Structures are given as C-alpha cells and as structure tokens.
Amino acid sequence: MSENGNGAAAEQPQKQLKMQVLAQYVRDLSFENILSQKGVSGDVQPDVQVQVKLDAKKRNVENQYEVVTKLNISSKSKETQDTLFLLELEYAGVFNIENVPEDQLHPFLLIECPRMLFPFLRRIVSDVTRDGGFPPLNLENIDFLQLYRAELARRAEQPVENPN
Template sequence: MADDFDFGASTGQTPLANGADTSPAAGLISQYIKDLSFENPNAPAVYQNQNAPAVDVQFNIGGSQVGDEVHELILKIEVRAESDGKVAFIVDLSYAGLFGFRNVPADQIQPFLLTEGPRLLFPFARRVLADAVRDGGFPPLLLEPIDFNALYMQSQDAQSGQTSGTMGQA
C-alpha cells in the first residue's frame, strides 16, 4: 500500500518531517481596476463623423512587492482614437492583480510576473476596456490576444544582445 503514495518523490519535492510544504506555488489572490479614465472630448460632434477612427494602443507592465510573498502586477493599457485629426476618445486603464508566491526562487518570480501574470489578467482588462468604449457611445474595442511569453523572450534576447554588444565594445 505504501507504494501508492508518491509524497513528491517524482518531482524531487518531498514534504519535511514536520509536515511543512516545500513545493513551489504561485497563485492569483485578487484582481481589480486600479485606475480607469475615459475621455470623450469632442462629443457630441464626434458622433456625427462617419469615418472610422484610427486607434493607437499602448501596453505597459509594472509591478512591485507589497508583502513578504505577495506582488502586485499592473497591466496598463492606453488607447487613443482619432478621426479626421480630432480625438474621438482616450481610455487609460490600469488593471492589477495580487499574486502570492510560496517556495518560489526569487529569480523565477519576475519571469512569472511578466508572462503568466499578464496572461491571466489580460482577458479581464480587455473586457473592462471594451465595456468602457461601448459605454462611451462607440463600438466595443476588442483587442487581439497578446503572447506575453513571446514578448518576454524578445525583451530577454534584446537585453542579452545589448549586454554582449556592450561587452564586445569594451
């Protein structure tokens, strides 16, 4: 019967004799709108324009440690739509999540926060943004899904290229 229980041997993580859990764990504790702003500076004239606005979307990911094993991640999305040289609408959304970590090596937290964190938050931020634009009198703005893992890998490649390039010039 004892062979039926693995006790983490296959993962290399075994419980301590005192019952303490030593396996790494990461999870989303809470998510929330930290800041939301919708501007419609040219209403009502903007609704008489039949041209579709040109939309510019900018993303930024930031975060900070807010507790011993808790980090806040903020996904900031800025949208500016213009039509015929006039602003149709501007939306600024800061959507945040609290992530808890237990037994996770420090060097693995940032990669998680820059890949998995935004991947978990983005669908909810996308909905908030679409609703705000729709409630402002425009068709909902549905953002395409983003591969945050690929973006992280690109940024790591760019940083390693700059580091090796700098070292090569010395």
C-alpha cells in the same frame, strides 16, 4: 505494505507551483470622449493604437506580489487623424505565488500573471468604450512573452550610466 513503497514516492525533487489570485481591481481609469466634446458626428473610420506596460512588485506579506497592466489606448480618425477617444487603464492583481525558483520569478510575474488577468481587462475596455458611445473595443490577445522579451532587449540596448 511498506511506508516508502518503491522509494521514488518518498523523494520530491521539486515542490509544486502554487499561484492564487487574491484580488484584482482597477487602480486607475480615464476615458475621454474627444469626438463628442468637439461635436463631431457621422461615420468615422477609427485607427486604434494600444500601448501596454507592465509592472510588478513584492508586497509586505510573504509570497504576495502586485502586478499591474497599464494600457494607453488612443483612437484617431483614419481620414483626418483627429483623436476620437483616449483610454488609460491600470488594472492590478494581487497574487500569492509559491515554489517558483528565484531566477524564474520575474518572467513569471510579467508573463503569467498578466495573462491570467487579461480577460477581465479586455472586458473593462469593451464596456468602457461601449458606454462611452463607441462600438465596443475588443482587444486582440496580447503576447506577454513577446512583450517581456522586447522589454529585456530594450533594457540591454540602453547605455549603462556611470555612477561617478
């Protein structure tokens, strides 16, 4: 048996992608139960609004990146538009990522990494709203690809500022 076999195995045109979640944590959390602060009670039909922002940055260690998903969730009464609660959450993950082509790294960080963390983020939101005296809020899945494309489109529409 020869070392190369048929010769095809000796060639590796592309190294295999490696992605490892090294850590995940709540970076910031704020929950305000405005409904109970005002002393309002009774059945209230909530209107929940969720805003999502993403951020990613290179860490000082080779191949390590921090990705942060920032949620702003507000719940208002459908009838009176009074705010019921406000939830702000920054959930971060530290990733070791290897063998992603440079031109694909940015979308990878802002699509695939948040997708990996989303189940944990969803659980925190559910627990915090339940512990805050409301029915648990079970977030719908977030389409991170659509979110990324929308951000690229928004940036493309912004006027370029003249540095002079």
